[in-house]
Amino acid sequence: MTDSFRVGRAGSNGAAAAPSAGAAAAPPAGETAVRPGGETGVLPGRETGVRPGRETAVLPGGAAVVPSDRAAGAGEQADGLGALVGRVAGTEDSTPLQFAVALDEDSYLQLDDVVVTVRHIPGVGSILTSGVVTQVRARHEGASFGSDVFLISDGVLPARVQEIAEVSTTRVEPEVYVPPRPGEIVRRASGPERSQALYFDQMASRLPVGRGRDGAPIYVNMEFLDGTRGAHVSISGISGVATKTSFALFLLHSIFRSGALGARAVNAKALVFSVKGEDLLFLDQPNVRLDDDLRTAYAGLGLPAEPFASAGFWAPPIPDDQTGRPNVTGRTSGVEAFWWTIAEFCARNMLPYVFADAEDERNQYTIVIHQVATRLRLDAAPYGESGAVKIGDDVVTTYAELVDVVVARLSDEQTRQDWAGPVTGVGTVNAFVRRLRSSLRPLRPVIRADLTPGPRRLISTQDQQVTVVDLHNLHERAQRFVVGVVLAAETARKEDAGPGGLLFTMIDELNKYAPREGTSPIKEVLLDIAERGRSLGIILIGAQQTASEVERRIVTNSAIRVVGRLDSAEAGRPEYGFLPASQRTRATLAKPGAMFVSQPDIPVPLAVEFPFPAWATRRSECAQPPRPPAAPRQDASVFSRLPAPDDDVPPF
Ligand SMILES: Nc1ncnc2c1ncn2[C@@H]1O[C@H](COP(=O)(O)OP(=O)(O)OP(=O)(O)O)[C@@H](O)[C@H]1O
Ligand SMILES: [Mg+2]
DSSP, rough: OOGGSSSTOOOTSSSSOOOOTTTSSSSSSEEEEEESSSSSETTOOOOSOTTTTTOOOTTTTSOEEEEESSSSSHHSSSSTTOOOEEOOOSSOOSSSSSSEEOOOOTTOOOOEEEEEEEEEEEEEEEEEEEEEEEEEEEEETTSSSSSHHHHHHHHOOEEEEEEEEEEEEEEEESSOOOOOTTTTTTEOOOOOHHHHHHGGOOOOSSEEEOOOTSSSEEEEGGGTSSSSSSOOOEOOOOOSSSOOOHHHHHHHHHHHHSSSGGGGTTTOOOEEEOTTTTGGTTTTBTTTTTOOOHHHHHHHHHHEEEEOOSSSEEEOOOOOOOOOOOOOOOOTTTTEEEOBOOOHHTTTTTTGGOOOOEEEEEEETHHHHHHHHHHHHHHHEEETTTTEEEEEEEEEEEEHHHHHHHHHHSSSSSHHHHHHHOOOOHHHHHHHHHHHHTTTTHTTBBBBBBSSSOOOOOOOSSSEEEEEETTTTTHHHHHHHHHHHHHHHHHHHHHHHHSSSSEEEEEESHHSSSBBSSSSSHHHHHHHHHHHHHHHEEEEEEEEEOGGOOOOOHHHHHEEEOOOSHHHHHHHHGGGGGGHHHHHHHHHOTTEEEEHHHHEEEEEEEEEEOOOOBBOOOOGSSOOOOOOOOOOHHHHHHHHHSOTTTTTTOOO
């Protein structure tokens, strides 16, 4: 047994934690109360008698009053971390997994505080039970009626305010699961005891994810993030205040810069799909709001307050523009335009990713999709330098032309069987054609052979640590296409390369790509990553407003679950069953920057606060805003984003 288990050892701040004479006295004794009207009785849970070492005043009418300054010397014990805060309460059942603490009058415990108590068992030794405060209650002991509070305040009725903290056990060391006994001293855990209570001492490599309520760092076990024992992160919370995207990026910053990955950090990469505005296009720029306080907050977590040094940015090209410039407005330099040529689309079997909506799943044309994809793969011959193809006599340089060729083949009696499958009915073929036509406008910016391909056209995670793919200017259907195609390619690349560096893939609005109901090629890719990614080195960091809308197998495969502010209806759903009842309620009040982090090692999710981003999250936060692009291009891109008459009507 180590010294730290012994009661009475000085806390890390040097405050003596030994109980004083007053605090070590017998369990609280009671006093006789007299209600106005002369009714005399024993206060609930109390014996008649005078507390040892305390003065008792007698009020007119004979009532005994406990002096407000309870146990002598209480102040000495409760003035800092590691100090005595109270005793295991005897009014509620104490169990090895849950117990209550009656607090000294001069001490307090707040939610998420970490406490320890030690029980000595003859022949076994000292059993240290540590836990996290999940609820604190204060009440007048001795009051029976709502109106008693006035009498008590006036000193007419004797009663005392007593605070009781409920504690969820996090660790019992050694593993002898006995209840802490009422009357045992309870201390605030600090230093090594806190680390032990929260299992930080057992983490071979630990990742700082923010500060606890006590200001000290909270860690996540890296082994549950890097695939060693688990992988994947699921972050949920309502839009705007839950800070899901900010936390996901902070997590990446911590992964790359905390040293938790050791030498593996050099080869670790991140692939970030950005769906909301151009917020993530500035993460290589320092935030103008970065001040000394923020630097100190980062330093306290062992992290530099710096932007992402190695980042590459991709955005789709401006539609109907022949220069191949990226469709971004806030940043011009350093953003590459990405697209796939018609030849790549045909050769790499990308057609299924065009049909990835819930609506596609309800229809019967899957066979047609695969048949057409096969024909394109076999019949499309590369043509020219820009990625065009020739199908029969038809030269195809745009997505619109490709759609026309496919529709012509399906409409022609001679070729239909070959392109749609031998037993496919005309109705099914027509349904396919309608959906194919509706993909025209969403997809034509990213599937084309009318631009001169540059050297960095294809999205690649090779040359930089963080790869940001900006999708916000694309139609949802095209967003799904891009995410599906890029992830499938990365999965295949990782499979071929064998175990190598880790790839952290951050997907915002995961529910759009892997909804709970139905199947789609993109959902298949994501499920594959959720289930096999660990061994491939692909780690998913998914964010969504509602975990209840995301495929269950993805959520259950996430070792780390994080919750920011939730709305109360969502907080009640079974997906958040890992949160104790009190944390569910608290999640409805969580402020920006406050998250609850659950990890397999620790039975209670931990509340953390992470610092404000050190990198710019919008153009106005850049110290030197990147140059704006030429005005006419902006106009073109704005109008191109308006829905066209043939666009799909959303299914709501
Ligand atoms: N640590 C922090 N402390 C306080 N505020 C923060 C912190 N991090 C981010 N914010 C602020 O909170 C706002 C919302 O953050 P963020 O965009 O990450 O939320 P979100 O949950 O991803 O929202 P959405 O669902 O709309 O994408 C940001 O504009 C940012 O200014
Ligand atoms: Mg977000």
